[in-house]
Amino acid sequence: MIQYKKILKENRLKITPKRKGIINYFLKNNKYATPFEVWQYMKNNFKKIGLPTIYRNLANFERIGILTKIEGTGNRFYYGLCKLKNKKHHHHVVCILCHKVIDFDICIFDKIKEDIENKTNFTITEHQFFLKGMCKNCKGGKV
Numbered sequence: 001m002i003q004y005k006k007i008l009k010e011n012r013l014k015i016t017p018k019r020k021g022i023i024n025y026f027l028k029n030n031k032y033a034t035p036f037e038v039w040q041y042m043k044n045n046f047k048k049i050g051l052p053t054i055y056r057n058l059a060n061f062e063r064i065g066i067l068t069k070i071e072g073t074g075n076r077f078y079y080g081l082c083k084l085k086n087k088k089h090h091h092h093v094v095c096i097l098c099h100k101v102i103d104f105d106i107c108i109f110d111k112i113k114e115d116i117e118n119k120t121n122f123t124i125t126e127h128q129f130f131l132k133g134m135c136k137n138c139k140g141g142k143v
């Protein structure tokens with residue numbers, strides 16, 4: 001929790017009970033969730049909280065690097081907690097069975113950027129690299 005409080009402070013966002021509640025939800029669950037699921041949980045503690053508030057906070061958290069947004073099928077999307085402590089450029093892999101999110105700071109994009117730019121005559125300003133798979137536990141836990 002301390003690292004997330006730090007990120008909030010750095011981005012001049014107040015550490016409110018609601019914001020702490022959302023982060024706690026992700027810390028406890030250790031898997032990605034829809035805004036609706038976060039809302040269901042938050043309603044237990046904050047009776048009058050609305051879904052728009054949840055959306056707004058999740059979007060803010062994504063912007064400042066506390067959460068990562070995960071595209072699902074159709075128009076569904078999820079959020080998962082970003083656990084990397086430094087702000088290093090990184091990507092995520094999610095488990096298709098238990099919905100756990102893991103960070104990894106390996107990126108091959110720089111190696112192919114120039115080739116792609118030459119081929120397309122674009123200047124690439126952003127990239128996404130998103131992986132799905134099965135985590136160690138779900139594979140059968142060969143430790």
Ligand SMILES: [Zn+2]
Nearest residue numbers: 082083084103
């Ligand atoms: Zn991350």
Ligand SMILES: [Zn+2]
Nearest residue numbers: 095098135138
């Ligand atoms: Zn798993």
Ligand SMILES: [Zn+2]
Nearest residue numbers: 090107109129
């Ligand atoms: Zn990258």
